[in-house]
Amino acid sequence: MGVAxxxxxxxxxLFMQSAVSENKAISVSMLAKIINSxxxxxxxxxxxxxxxGxxxxxxxxxxxxxxxxxxxxSRFS
Structure with missing residues (x-):
């Protein structure tokens, strides 16, 4: 697995934050903080x-x- x-x-x-459905979604600003961007x-x-999609x-x-x-x-398989 190379550099992402x-x-x-x-x-x-998003996966690590369990943001996998609308009721578990995270804000765009929170996502930016998480990936330091x-x-x-x-x-x-x-x-x-x-x-x-x-x-x-x-x-x-x-x-x-x-x-x-x-x-x-699929990255983990």
């Missing part, structure tokens, strides 16, 4: 991940979709 890129870091952070950068990464954004809170969860879990 920005998308992988976001997905792994700027909110604007996190928003651009999230846009890409949303377009790919890996995360969902609801009221500025973000969580992994089932597709995103499968992508994270």
């Amino acid at each position: 890129g920005p998308e992988e870091r976001v997905l792994l952070a 700027e909110v604007s950068l996190v928003n651009s990464i999230l846009k890409s991940l949303i377009d790919q 890996y995360v969902s954004l609801k009221d500025n809170n973000v969580f992994l979709t089932s597709k995103g969860l499968m992508r994270v879990l």
Whole structure:
């Protein structure tokens, strides 16, 4: 397993925070703090991940979709 890129870091952070459903979602600003990044950068990464179907954004809170969860879990197999 190599160094995680920005998308992988976001997905792994959401996984580690158990943000796997709308009622367990975390705020974009909290996610930015967790990965030690700027909110604007996190928003651009999230846009890409949303377009790919890996995360969902609801009221500025973000969580992994089932597709995103499968992508994270595939890193460990």
